[in-house]
Amino acid sequence: MKTLRYLGLGLVTLGLFSCTKTEYDDFEATNGGSADFSIYIAVGNSLTQGYQDGGLHNEYNQQDNSFPAIIAKQMGTTFVQPTVKSADGSGYRKLLSLAPDIATVSGAVGWNNWDKNVKYNNLGVAGIKLTDCVPPFNVNNPYQSILTNMNPYGAYLDLTTKNYLENINATQATFFTCWLGNNDVLAWATNGGNDTTVISGLGKVNNAELTSTAEFRTKYDAILDAFKAMGAKGVCATLPDVTAIPYFTTVPHNPVPLDAATANLLMNGPNGNDGFLAFNAALDQLAIGGVITSAEAAQRKINFTAGETNSILIEDESLTDLSLYLPSSSAHLKLARQTTSEDLIILPASSDIGRTFSPIQIYGVSVPFADTLVLTKAEIQEVQNRTNLLNNEIRTSASNHGVAVADMHSYMFELQTGMTFDGVSYTAKYIEGGAFSLDGVHPNTRGYAIIANKFIETINAYYGSNLRTVPVQNYRGIIFP
Amino acid sequence: MKRIILSAIIAAPMLCSAGGFQLNVQGVKAIAMGGAFTGIGSDASTVFFNPGGMSNLHGHNVAAGFNFITPSVSLQTPETANINQTSPNSTPFYVYYSGELTEKISVGFLVNNQFGSVSSFDDDWQGRNIIQNISLKTFMFQPTMSYKIHDKVSIGAGFVYGLGTFSTEKAVPVGSATTTEGQAHLEGSGDGVGFNVGVFSNIYSIKKETSTTDFRLGVSYRSKMAVDLTNGEATFTDIPVSLQNKFPAKTGFVSKITLPSVFTAGFSVRYTKNEKYSLEFAYDLNLTGWSSYDTLSFDFENNDTPDSKSTRDWQDVMTHRFGVDFTYKEKYSVRVGAYYDNSPVKDGYLSPELPDATQLAYTAGLAYKVNNMVSVDFGYIRQSAERESSLDAAGFTAKYRRKVNVFSLGVNLKFGVEKTPKIETAN
Numbered sequence: 048m049k050t051l052r053y054l055g056l057g058l059v060t061l062g063l064f065s066c067t068k069t070e071y072d073d074f075e076a077t078n079g080g081s082a083d084f085s086i087y088i089a090v091g092n093s094l095t096q097g098y099q100d101g102g103l104h105n106e107y108n109q110q111d112n113s114f115p116a117i118i119a120k121q122m123g124t125t126f127v128q129p130t131v132k133s134a135d136g137s138g139y140r141k142l143l144s145l146a147p148d149i150a151t152v153s154g155a156v157g158w159n160n161w162d163k164n165v166k167y168n169n170l171g172v173a174g175i176k177l178t179d180c181v182p183p184f185n186v187n188n189p190y191q192s193i194l195t196n197m198n199p200y201g202a203y204l205d206l207t208t209k210n211y212l213e214n215i216n217a218t219q220a221t222f223f224t225c226w227l228g229n230n231d232v233l234a235w236a237t238n239g240g241n242d243t244t245v246i247s248g249l250g251k252v253n254n255a256e257l258t259s260t261a262e263f264r265t266k267y268d269a270i271l272d273a274f275k276a277m278g279a280k281g282v283c284a285t286l287p288d289v290t291a292i293p294y295f296t297t298v299p300h301n302p303v304p305l306d307a308a309t310a311n312l313l314m315n316g317p318n319g320n321d322g323f324l325a326f327n328a329a330l331d332q333l334a335i336g337g338v339i340t341s342a343e344a345a346q347r348k349i350n351f352t353a354g355e356t357n358s359i360l361i362e363d364e365s366l367t368d369l370s371l372y373l374p375s376s377s378a379h380l381k382l383a384r385q386t387t388s389e390d391l392i393i394l395p396a397s398s399d400i401g402r403t404f405s406p407i408q409i410y411g412v413s414v415p416f417a418d419t420l421v422l423t424k425a426e427i428q429e430v431q432n433r434t435n436l437l438n439n440e441i442r443t444s445a446s447n448h449g450v451a452v453a454d455m456h457s458y459m460f461e462l463q464t465g466m467t468f469d470g471v472s473y474t475a476k477y478i479e480g481g482a483f484s485l486d487g488v489h490p491n492t493r494g495y496a497i498i499a500n501k502f503i504e505t506i507n508a509y510y511g512s513n514l515r516t517v518p519v520q521n522y523r524g525i526i527f528p
Numbered sequence: 529m530k531r532i533i534l535s536a537i538i539a540a541p542m543l544c545s546a547g548g549f550q551l552n553v554q555g556v557k558a559i560a561m562g563g564a565f566t567g568i569g570s571d572a573s574t575v576f577f578n579p580g581g582m583s584n585l586h587g588h589n590v591a592a593g594f595n596f597i598t599p600s601v602s603l604q605t606p607e608t609a610n611i612n613q614t615s616p617n618s619t620p621f622y623v624y625y626s627g628e629l630t631e632k633i634s635v636g637f638l639v640n641n642q643f644g645s646v647s648s649f650d651d652d653w654q655g656r657n658i659i660q661n662i663s664l665k666t667f668m669f670q671p672t673m674s675y676k677i678h679d680k681v682s683i684g685a686g687f688v689y690g691l692g693t694f695s696t697e698k699a700v701p702v703g704s705a706t707t708t709e710g711q712a713h714l715e716g717s718g719d720g721v722g723f724n725v726g727v728f729s730n731i732y733s734i735k736k737e738t739s740t741t742d743f744r745l746g747v748s749y750r751s752k753m754a755v756d757l758t759n760g761e762a763t764f765t766d767i768p769v770s771l772q773n774k775f776p777a778k779t780g781f782v783s784k785i786t787l788p789s790v791f792t793a794g795f796s797v798r799y800t801k802n803e804k805y806s807l808e809f810a811y812d813l814n815l816t817g818w819s820s821y822d823t824l825s826f827d828f829e830n831n832d833t834p835d836s837k838s839t840r841d842w843q844d845v846m847t848h849r850f851g852v853d854f855t856y857k858e859k860y861s862v863r864v865g866a867y868y869d870n871s872p873v874k875d876g877y878l879s880p881e882l883p884d885a886t887q888l889a890y891t892a893g894l895a896y897k898v899n900n901m902v903s904v905d906f907g908y909i910r911q912s913a914e915r916e917s918s919l920d921a922a923g924f925t926a927k928y929r930r931k932v933n934v935f936s937l938g939v940n941l942k943f944g945v946e947k948t949p950k951i952e953t954a955n
Binding site for chain 2: 067068069070071072073074142144145466467468469470471472481515516517518520521523524525526527528
């Protein structure tokens with residue numbers, strides 16, 4: 048009887064304690080499904096290399112947490128990156144106040160003094176276009192190979208004797224991510240829809256052209272052929288609509304504040320008859336004379352009023368050049384008009400607004416913004432159309448090669464409307480959106496974690512693997528002062 | 529042999545509860561009988577369960593009880609295999625008094641913790657931007673009166689004054705060169721008023737030579753209560769300097785927590801075989817008006833601090849409660865019960881702070897009547913539930929396992945009864 052009593056008591060105790068265990072078992076071991084993650088190679092540009100805040104830097108493990116590095120960690124595979132040799136790396140932008148006041152931290156000498164003999168897994172090279180990766184190279188752009196060879200972000204690869212494709216061929220990848228092509232549309236857009244950029248020592252260089260659909264497809268196929276030949280499986284990514292990034296969406300088209308006296312001075316001129324009103328009257332005369340249409344005359348009329356929301360004065364290369372018809376005093380207005388809500392002003396232009404040369408020469412007000420600072424409605428459509436066409440080529444090429452596609456194009460629009468992870472919301476807005484870095488083009492580390500998760504979900508869906516996504520807030524966001 | 533049977537009942541694998549943040553631990557006999565008591569009314573806890581039942585008690589009755597609630601909650605997210613809540617144990621208590629003033633009128637009073645919730649996580653857990661710690665405690669005070677309007681029917685009503693204290697903590701997702709995240713701490717208290725009314729009826733008895741069978745009915749309604757937190761204080765720490773106007777070191781806030789109404793209808797049947805033994809069955813149906821908990825918002829005094837408003841959108845729910853009491857020679861009682869609790873939390877709104885789930889919970893208890901004045905009760909509740917759902921507004925999805933043990937100890941005192949101490953057979 049006594050034994051039974053103890054037995055009963057024992058059962059009670061056992062029952063209570065065994066029943067309070069609620070812990071979940073560990074996740075099962077990583078399983079690649081039909082993919083093999085043993086050698087993972089990432090090809091791409093700055094986005095793959097882990098670039099943010101206008102540079103490649105690592106003072107808070109920014110480069111260590113490039114999106115391919117995050118994916119590799121979840122795969123449990125070795126992943127060697129050409130990590131900057133000093134934390135400040137190539138230099139980067141830093142937030143000093145929320146004005147926003149942004150300072151530039153200069154890079155350290157020797158930051159990219161990499162050992163070219165190491166076999167790297169991350170083959171991201173900031174600035175590289177798909178057209179730079181695969182021959183034939185552009186005969187009209189003699190600088191293409193020079194630019195590739197001297198690209199400081201590619202200094203870990205031997206690009207003098209081997210082109211980028213040959214460097215890919217030298218890997219023994221079993222798995223790859225390929226996010227190439229962004230610069231094939233981005234460079235043109237960030238230059239305000241221009242083919243050329245000025246590079247010190249070289250002058251004007253044709254390196255910002257939109258890549259043609261045919262060339263893009265041929266070269267994209269070549270990259271995927273290379274991986275297919277070594278039996279690697281992988282995932283490609285589409286190109287986001289670059290006009291949705293903070294670089295283009297932050298500066299409003301009408302940010303110019305003017306008081307009544309200044310507006311009056313601008314419209315009537317110092318002598319009462321030599322301001323924009325006189326210029327507007329001249330436009331009407333040119334329309335009557337048939338030099339421009341009356342629609343263009345209306346589009347080009349300049350109007351400043353007292354208030355906070357005056358539109359910026361810009362140059363638009365699509366307008367009729369009026370230099371032959373304008374007096375020398377208004378020669379600088381030969382391609383001028385004011386912005387409309389359909390124009391996008393690039394982020395670096397924000398520091399130019401209201402910059403004065405003299406009391407009457409105010410940048411964006413009496414002196415037009417250069418064409419390179421503005422993406423006009425027509426240019427926006429052009430880059431969006433080209434992006435859509437190139438994305439179709441990416442999808443077709445990937446499908447022909449049996450490779451998964453992470454649709455970053457649609458994901459970017461989802462980010463614009465807002466995403467929430469573990470209680471924190473993200474949008475595509477500059478600084479306050481939480482996902483982009485200070486350069487307004489590249490994500491910050493949390494943004495890269497969001498991207499890594501999108502890749503992981505795509506890989507799992509396509510290959511039946513069981514990679515785990517990562518908690519986004521475990522990575523650093525913007526470093527606030 | 530009796531002891532062994534009892535052990536087997538308790539040790540059998542048991543499942544477990546919910547009920548939002550309502551603490552259904554307001555009387556040890558009720559605890560042991562699945563929470564059904566509205567149609568029993570046999571001790572002073574009827575001041576809470578059904579004020580109408582007070583007229584059924586003779587003399588002065590005091591019931592006091594203490595609960596020890598030990599929760600164990602684990603989560604699994606797509607990113608983290610296991611997260612344990614670090615929630616502390618909680619110890620709600622109650623004290624009831626009911627006294628016969630005249631033959632028809634009784635007066636009573638109660639102090640108890642009717643609502644409460646305490647959840648904690650490690651500070652660096654994955655959902656730290658949703659919740660790290662949250663604590664809601666309430667104290668209710670209720671002067672009550674009952675009146676016997678008929679030989680078989682009595683009514684009761686009480687005015688309820690409630691005090692609530694609330695605190696919560698979460699991480700603020702902004703970092704600087706020296707900090708990775710900020711920290712928000714909100715704390716406030718407030719009060720509110722409500723009422724509690726009930727009707728109790730000893731509707732029918734069958735008296736035979738060796739046995740009596742009593743049928744009883746009860747209906748009660750406890751109103752909802754809005755607890756206004758008017759003096760809330762928020763403190764923000766580890767905030768980057770450039771964001772300190774948005775998240776200042778200290779600012780006030782106001783909020784409001786609405787505690788739901790509870791409507792209950794119940795009955796009991798008690799079969800008494802001479803003085804040898806009695807067997808009682810009770811059933812209660814609760815309708816809890818959780819739809820009053822539609823949003824939880826915090827309006828900060830500092831204009832730059834973003835006000836927070838989260839939609840809870842809870843729904844009204846029914847709970848079925850069953851219990852059986854077997855009493856031997858009016859001295860030793862064994863009780864078992866169960867309740868089926870529907871979760872007020874809809875899919876898409878399940879927050880890690882309160883992973884409520886629809887479930888069947890089991891209860892058990894013992895009582896020992898020391899003498900005509902004193903009896904001691906022990907009660908136990910076992911909740912065990914699993915649920916997988918999301919908190920869509922926060923972009924958070926998890927699987928939850930929640931097991932709770934509730935141990936309750938109570939004492940009933942009775943004095944000032946002139947002749948028969950057998951309240952059970954009153955009427």
